[in-house]
Amino acid sequence: MTKKALKNALIISSLILTSCANQEVKEPTDITTINWEPVTTQESTIEDTQEEIEELEVEEVKEPEHVDLLMIGDVLVHKPVYTSGIQEDGTLNYDHFFINIQDDLDEAEIKIVNQETILGGTELGFSSYPCFNSPQEIGDAEAKAGFNVILHATNHSMDKGFTAINNTINFWREKYPEIKMIGLNLNEEEQNNIQIYEQNGFKIALLNYTYGTNGIPLPSDKPYLVNLLDKDKVTNDILKAKEEADFVVVLPHWGTEYQYGPDTLQQEYTQLFSDLGVDLVIGTHPHVLENIEVITNDEGHEMLVFYSLGNYVSGQNKKDRVIGGMAKVSIEKDYETNECYITEYELDPVITQQGEYTVYKLEDYNDELANQNRIRNQSGCSDFNMEYINDKCSEILGETFNQEQEKVLVKIKK
Numbered sequence: 159m160t161k162k163a164l165k166n167a168l169i170i171s172s173l174i175l176t177s178c179a180n181q182e183v184k185e186p187t188d189i190t191t192i193n194w195e196p197v198t199t200q201e202s203t204i205e206d207t208q209e210e211i212e213e214l215e216v217e218e219v220k221e222p223e224h225v226d227l228l229m230i231g232d233v234l235v236h237k238p239v240y241t242s243g244i245q246e247d248g249t250l251n252y253d254h255f256f257i258n259i260q261d262d263l264d265e266a267e268i269k270i271v272n273q274e275t276i277l278g279g280t281e282l283g284f285s286s287y288p289c290f291n292s293p294q295e296i297g298d299a300e301a302k303a304g305f306n307v308i309l310h311a312t313n314h315s316m317d318k319g320f321t322a323i324n325n326t327i328n329f330w331r332e333k334y335p336e337i338k339m340i341g342l343n344l345n346e347e348e349q350n351n352i353q354i355y356e357q358n359g360f361k362i363a364l365l366n367y368t369y370g371t372n373g374i375p376l377p378s379d380k381p382y383l384v385n386l387l388d389k390d391k392v393t394n395d396i397l398k399a400k401e402e403a404d405f406v407v408v409l410p411h412w413g414t415e416y417q418y419g420p421d422t423l424q425q426e427y428t429q430l431f432s433d434l435g436v437d438l439v440i441g442t443h444p445h446v447l448e449n450i451e452v453i454t455n456d457e458g459h460e461m462l463v464f465y466s467l468g469n470y471v472s473g474q475n476k477k478d479r480v481i482g483g484m485a486k487v488s489i490e491k492d493y494e495t496n497e498c499y500i501t502e503y504e505l506d507p508v509i510t511q512q513g514e515y516t517v518y519k520l521e522d523y524n525d526e527l528a529n530q531n532r533i534r535n536q537s538g539c540s541d542f543n544m545e546y547i548n549d550k551c552s553e554i555l556g557e558t559f560n561q562e563q564e565k566v567l568v569k570i571k572k
């Protein structure tokens with residue numbers, strides 16, 4: 159049966175069903191509760207029905223809208239990381255961070271990076287741990303690679319105070335107005351504004367918060383500068399996001415450093431997000447990968463959680479901290495039912511190649527590259543190799559990590 163014939167058959171059968179139902183409904187009061195008024199109040203002639211069919215035929219059946227979301231973890235810019243971008247002529251270029259994941263980026267619509275360190279500009283001087291300031295040329299490389307959502311609510315947001323935050327916000331707004339920078343705000347109104355990605359009417363809300371700012375308080379006259387995890391604020395935002403969008407994504411900066419699973423704070427907020435009907439959570443901050451979970455709330459609503467994507471690029475000196483993750487989530491909106499759901503999710507482990515400070519997907523990595531990784535020069539890291547990486551991914555991700563495919567890949571049947 160052709161699509162058109164199938165559609166006609168459906169229209170005719172629905173008309174038959176409607177008219178059968180009409181005969182069964184005897185009491186006018188029942189009619190009002192069923193809401194089939196247009197058909198029940200008029201006797202349609204053959205011509206009317208024919209017209210109705212033609213009219214319906216013109217209406218296109220809208221296919222489900224599909225959005226692919228991709229996210230990477232912390233861009234944590236220690237000194238060797240920012241010096242890796244110095245060119246012969248003295249200019250800075252960081253395209254090498256993203257060159258090996260460009261194909262993946264090109265396939266996604268929403269591309270998110272956690273810019274852990276502030277892009278305060280050269281006037282503040284570049285600095286490493288514990289109070290970072292990083293080159294804005296890193297932002298240029300992120301924009302060039304195609305990232306369109308930059309997360310800036312991190313424990314390092316306040317490292318260089320208001321000036322650096324102001325410079326970072328202005329850098330993104332003036333140079334890349336089409337990119338959504340989330341997590342930092344210049345006034346209260348901006349902070350209350352929900353950031354929404356829209357594609358053909360499919361609206362996806364994106365929220366970003368940090369657990370804190372390393373003990374550096376927000377200025378008392380500017381409490382809106384950085385989005386902090388606060389139960390009242392988060393609850394209000396999520397409720398607003400649920401009203402304004404079809405699908406709600408929370409991207410929290412949380413957790414305990416170097417721990418492979420959620421801590422109490424992560425568990426508490428995960429529960430809150432789930433109770434409020436959030437659809438997807440992707441976390442950052444612990445500098446290592448954490449596990450993935452699907453949580454179902456009392457109403458049967460499912461929420462997918464990647465607790466931590468670990469580092470994307472960093473100069474950290476332990477072998478588990480050069481293993482991060484690239485999350486990929488396929489989301490659909492069915493225009494017939496107005497339902498939104500995840501059709502597939504994936505976690506591709508990624509390896510920071512220290513020395514060059516480029517990053518490889520695990521499926522493109524091998525022992526030869528592992529041998530050249532400068533992480534091996536660090537104490538306790540001389541056995542960094544493919545076996546170590548695969549074992550660590552299995553330890554953290556459990557059975558969902560497929561050692562043959564070197565990734566987590568879950569397809570969901572609807």
Ligand SMILES: [Zn+2]
Pocket residue numbers: 274312313314411442443444
């Ligand atoms: Zn952090």
